[in-house]
Amino acid sequence: MTRPAHIAASIKADDDPFESQSTDRYFNRELSWLAFNRRVLEEACNPAHPLLERLRFLSISGSNLDEFFMVRVAGLKGQQLLEVEARSADGLTPTQQLVAITETADKLLMDQEKVWRDIRHALADSGIQVLGSSKVDAVLSVEEIGWLETHFREQLLPVLTPQALDPAHPFPFMPNKGLAVMFDLVRLSDDEPIRELVMLPAAMKRFVRLPGDDARYVATESIVKRFSPVLFPGYRVLGAAEFRVLRDSDIEIEEEAEDLVRYFANAIKRRRRGRVIRLELETGMPEALETVLREELGEAGALITESGSFLGIGDLDQLYDEDRPDLKFPPFTPRFPERIREFDGDCFAAIRAKDIIVHHPYETFDVVLAFLKQAAADPDVVAIKQTLYRAGKQSAVINALIAAAEAGKSVTAVVELKARFDEEQNLLWASALERAGVQVVYGFIDWKTHAKISMVVRREAGQFRTYCHFGTGNYHPITARIYTDLSFFTADPRIGRDASRVFNYITGYVEPEGMELVVISPRYLRERLIELIDAEIAHARAGRPATIWAKMNSVVDPAIIEKLYEASGAGVEIDLVIRGICCLRPKVPGMSDNIRVKSVVGRFLEHSRIACFGNGAALPNDKAHVLISSADWMPRNFDRRVEYMLPLENETVHAQVLDQVMLANLIDDEQSWELESDGSYTRIKPGDKPFNLHRYFMTNPSLSGRGAALAEGGAVPTLSLRRQELKED
Missing domain, CATH: 3.30.1840.10 (Polyphosphate kinase middle domain)
Structure with missing residues (x-):
């Protein structure tokens, strides 16, 4: 399989290509991830959670740690065995990192075992014996x-x-x-x-x-x-x-x-x-x-540890299935966007009238399925194009694409075979799609197609109109129940043309020239972010308000981190909500005084990627640049993945993401942790008026999906940000 010349030139050989390595400027990526899993484990000790939910957090921490060893530690061991001396951001060799990881992970394993003993006793007191x-x-x-x-x-x-x-x-x-x-x-x-x-x-x-x-x-x-x-x-x-x-x-x-x-x-x-x-x-x-075991299985320096009396903490999730609703979170039923109901369930009519953004899991993933099912059944739809990264084992998305192909529509599915631990399932889906007549494309060998895009072309009044869905998460009906993600629907012809260019790039290496709104990696996404940060730096130096808010899973990329340090030095106020890995070191005098980093770990897994730039005024404001993306700020997302970033221009959608989603994440004080300059995390203490962002969205409709009927019933409670005091109005 051949590649365009610029593709071969842009491929990075190193997953963490830091040119300058400094313990003063960066946190170690692997230790930062272990710190995240420590926060997950802490939720298993949180008395505010029902007992079986605490057990679920414990199980998640165990499964997370398994995957960490199977992938990240495996990579470091491979480098060690090959005597590769590439250093991490903080200047550590693979061997040095493995020593630090082993010490930290062993302590985590010991604490998992202790938490399991405590939960086991509490379960027995509650009538569940193991x-x-x-x-x-x-x-x-x-x-x-x-x-x-x-x-x-x-x-x-x-x-x-x-x-x-x-x-x-x-x-x-x-x-x-x-x-x-x-x-x-x-x-x-x-x-x-x-x-x-x-x-x-x-x-x-x-x-x-x-x-x-x-x-x-x-x-x-x-x-x-x-x-x-x-x-x-x-x-x-x-x-x-x-x-x-x-x-x-x-x-x-x-x-x-x-x-x-x-x-x-x-x-x-x-x-x-x-x-x-x-x-x-x-x-x-x-x-x-x-x-005997050390001799037979301790090959090539395998890490050996005593792990307590129960091995495989992740398997404890089976106990969660016990029918004890009193020991679980109160059940929650996602809402179906009222806006679409007002159009008698016609997704195309609702999207044609105005852009809409759906906030999962508070609003049901069924709206995404309804969009695809309607496209499959609509005789005026002529083509569907869809990326598939993770679709799950029982995927209604796959069934909709098969139905569309069998109805004679042109259907293209970009199936990503490099979706870690989902490769086998994706191969099965690819085979089923091809049998139904779907044109299946596997994308690039060197890059993962991580962008979540769906595109429907419909014949209307003798012309073609394109409807698009851009998601920050996967087309996966199970994870959509527990991951907080955004689904953006639009019929904006500029975005439709951009989506078509992206698909042609993936399927045929056709260079996506003339992109109008959408930015993609590995071509220009990092550069566009740097441009937006530079604009805030210019505002600060001109004496205007300069603010950056961003939310994602991980921040690792050195170029972006250095640019944020530069922005902080220029006086830009920066607030980051980073759930997992953060290599950026905040609140360091003279380097990152104006950068604050928090992590939210709670009932739902924060997964959406959002970036907001004040554009010459304090955030939030109506003129701010607000963008959603499929990409975290990591070298792999910028250099070795096909990702998208998209500005939100519709007034209501803009307000929902900035004034609702981002603001709620910033003012949450019930399930938030603050990152200190030494790499430790401190749980934020709730104020006089505690605010839980998950509870807020479970009980309040979204701005763009609420519809006229809900709007007449009363305004959605507004949120406000205070630098010293964060609260709900």
């Missing part, structure tokens, strides 16, 4: 133990495969995230010692719920230990212990892969056999068993 193998006989009746043994014999034993470990039976391959129990046994007939390994299949549920109204769970590995005499008749158990393996799960792209689909199918298989990155051992494992 029994270990040693507690089964003490707590359960003879009849209940009999039921558990029957369950083991009938449901677990048939899928377990004990494997002897001796010269004739070498140590078996352990898959990524594989959990196993190793036994030291003695044969009763001749006192011959034998060592056995039992892997727990990934498809097997981690917990078994005993029958009855009382919620009592036993982990599968505890059941295997408890009924080991059934598994090993004629043997005495000397010792048993659990262990878990994490492997390198990133996929490296071969630049000249001839068949991208075949390559990814093979790469996914290789991922399951990647290098061991982390070996987790049950605390108190017998020394003889630990020695």
Whole structure:
């Protein structure tokens, strides 16, 4: 597959190409991410959350940490093994970073285990028991133990495969995230010692719920230990212990892969056999068993840790499914935009009348599905173009595209095969789409197509009109329930022409010349942001108000960080809401005095990307530049991904994003953390009038979607910002 010349020239070789490395100017990216996961874990300790929601936060912190090792730490280990000495932003070599990561991550693992013990006791007090193998006989009746043994014999034993470990039976391959129990046994007939390994299949549920109204769970590995005499008749158990393996799960792209689909199918298989990155051992494992595991799985400097009595904290999410609404957040039903209802559900008529922005999850993702379903069924629609990054396993989006193709419409789907951990599902969707007649395009080998764009061309009054959807999140109906994202719908012909240019760029490498409103990476997105920051610097130097507000997941890019430092030095007031990684060091005298950074971690995952520039007046104001984007401010988003950034010009949409969404994030004081100049985060203490941005949006309609009926029922409560006092009017 060939590339235009400028593409080959622009590809970066280093994920973090910092020219100047300084501990004084940047935070370490990996440690900043671990600090974010620490904030997630802190929510598991938050007494304001219902108990099962605290358990969910604990589970998320465990899953997050697994992925971190499988991808980020795996990358650093690869550099270490190849003796690559590229330094991070703060001047650390891969080896130095790994030392710091190991220390921080081990402390996080210890704290996860402690939080699990506390939550486990609280669950027991609330009527939900999780029994270990040693507690089964003490707590359960003879009849209940009999039921558990029957369950083991009938449901677990048939899928377990004990494997002897001796010269004739070498140590078996352990898959990524594989959990196993190793036994030291003695044969009763001749006192011959034998060592056995039992892997727990990934498809097997981690917990078994005993029958009855009382919620009592036993982990599968505890059941295997408890009924080991059934598994090993004629043997005495000397010792048993659990262990878990994490492997390198990133996929490296071969630049000249001839068949991208075949390559990814093979790469996914290789991922399951990647290098061991982390070996987790049950605390108190017998020394003889630990020695064997270190010899067999401690390859190439794998990080080895004792991880408490429960391995795989992420699997605790199964317990969340217990039917205890009293221990969960009150149920919330997303609203359907009233504006579209006023047009009898006709999405095109509503969009044609005025731009609309939908705020997920407070407003339902169903409106995006309705837009695509209407396009599929409408005889006047002639073409649909759609990017697909993550679509989920049960995707109504895919079904709508298939229906449109089967109805004879021209349908193009850009399927991103490099959507980490969704590659396999995306391959399946691509195959289904092609069978239905959809033109499937896989985009660039070197870049991910991360922009979320949908484009519908409709014949109206003898001409074509283009309707567009731009999302800050994925076309994924499940994550849309918990991620806060923005869906922007417009029939602006300038944006329609830009969207068409973007698709032609992805599918045919046609240079997108003459872009009118939309800016894309890797061509010009970073440069446009720098221009906007420079404009604020000019306002400040001219004595005019100069303000920048931005919200996203991560800030890593050195060029943008240095430009923000320059802006701070010029007197620009900068407020950033960065949920996760932040390499920018705020509030440093002489460098970033005027930069404040906060992180919001709460019921919903803050995911939308917004940038606001005062344009010569204090924010918020009607003339401010307000932009939404699919991109975080990271080198990969600017240099190796197809992303978009789009200015909002409609008055109501502009006000909703600036005066509602951004302002609510800035004044939230119930689930916010402030980043200090030393890299630590301090939880913000609620004021006299506590404000929770998630609760605000759950109980108030959006400005652009509320419609006339809701508008007549009363104004949406307005928000105001005070430099020293943040409050709701």
